[in-house]
Amino acid sequence: MEISFISTPEFITFSLHIITALETPLHIFGTYCILFKSPDSMKSVKWSMLNLHFWSVCLDWTVTFFIIPFVLFPTVAGFSLGMFNYMNVPLQHQCYLFAALLCTVNVATMTVLENRYYILFGKETSWRKIRVPVLAMNYILAFIYPLPAFLNFPDQLVALPQILQKLPQLPDFILRHQIIVYATELQFFVIPIILMSFLLATEILILAKRMYTKMNSVTYKITMSQKTLSMQRAILIAFLIQVSSICSHLTTLLFQTSTMAVNFLIPITYICYTVAFNYHNQVANNICFVIFSLHGLSSTSIMLWSHKPYRAVCYKFLRFKKSETTSSRAVPVVNMHLNTMNFHSRHS
Template identity: 30%
Template sequence: MLLEALSSPYVYSNVLFIIAGISFPIHLFGEYCILFKTPKVMKSVKWSLFDVHLWSSLMDLFLSFFVQPLAFFPVMAEFPMGVLNRIGMKTDVLMCSGVLIALLVLVSIIKMFKNRYYILFSMHTCWRYIRYSFLTMNYVLTILFVITVYVEIPEDQEFARSVLFKNNPELLQYDIPESPILVIAWSNFRMIYRQLLFTALFLSELIVFTVLIRLNMQKAISEIRSSASCKTFKIHRNFMKSLNMQIAVPIVVICIPSFFGLAVPFLQGNTQGAINFIYIIVSTHGALSTLIMVYLQKSYREAVVQIVGCNRKMEENIRTVMPKAF
């Protein structure tokens, strides 16, 4: 019943608009916490954390508000239903922009772990110079990936759409005049192959930095005798634990549904509703990551307590004044 309802483009769009309305204030509060409530001892990771939060929030809003892609698998085709499409932006530009933002979320996560490893353990090693080439390589690969996606979009969309509808007549019901379906590529194998390679590269880099940080952290803590230094490293260690949990959210919410989405067309039942449901789940990853970040970081939790405390005090003052006024 749920998947059948979500297969409707208009129900799908309305659900995403609701998610956008809920997520947007959460994103803003997360930015406020990072900019103004990050502890001084973690000042070095502040901007890399903000970078991850910014791209994650932007990806959420792209999926749930600005673009709202309605994708069809296993054929490589989609059409947007978001605000930017309604004001006349080209579908291919929106699609490539969404791909770029999704990849930059992954790159920003790697950048944050790279920055943490550099500050803690490799400021006086050769990694001090290699890290720039490493970061540049990731950005270059990201740009090349988006360029290859854009180049493969058929120029003659009318012919591509006629072939698509001839082979998949069930898609005609989704071809609405205000947002015609865009054929992304003739073959989906090369795009899926590139996506798997980039995901494998991202996961391998993430695993390498996580293992290096953990091994060096354990070694450093065991060697340090100063109580002050141990306290500092304890703060960093607790931060890494919370950071790992925060990063696990986009990995679980993005990677697992993405891999499952590749298998959906081979399952029985309402596949379009299942695909739309996967996009809805992915569109919540930034908000979930922000809530976990606020919950795990003591200084961020205190900011919530202060805000809630102020509201409670205002309510108590109003209740105190109201009887006197009457």
């Protein structure tokens, strides 16, 4: 039987190492831009952006370097090929870390939106009193929701034969690795994911809806000039472009950022299909994780492209002639109008 190279562990290892080599300097450059090239107009969201970037980088390096998962969909089984494997970190702990980081990235995404809402509209509302407990709860839940599957880790002597019966005859280049079954009772694995996804989706949609409503309210159109309103909308749109690469449930932005959303939509759709129809195709499994692993490149690239100050740094770095006068002149204008907006909101 002819075996495709794409179905082998060597392919997934080689591909994810290449992605790591490409994304590492880009992540470092993105961190530099956030820390040192964020103008005063973005000062209020600088640290929430850095928080999102930090967790995204952690997730990317965990997947592409420390774990390098070789998963045998439609089962929740497989083995790792990354640095953790050589450090003898149990796969059970690796899976827990991956699940927690995946959720934390989405929580950090919600934090960016919440920060923008709080700065613009929430300082004088009841949200000011509950925002810290809500955000803290989200981060705590991100590390709690994987615990049901982690604590119900199956007996491998019983679970592995059951899993192998569900799969077609595996080639020797897979069987020579120590296959670990992470979950056989999928309710411990699926239900927490559904509940956590629903919680974060609800929070993000509520924040996005309230921001959209406030932006279009008569009150804020009166207290802010049209120029300032347009600038704030531009900042919001820039954030939502990056957010949509992680939160595919913001459907209104998927058409604008289809190349970003594909990093999550295609793998999730494929995994659901394999589980529903008990379908195994290792070539597709490996491609699925390669697409997912491109999230870091996509997310950081979109961040650098969508914000004008960072884009100007990229032009300068690439030695393109690009005027930054428009961006620099906009900073005091935004600050002046933001101060005016805050003054009116306090005295209205």
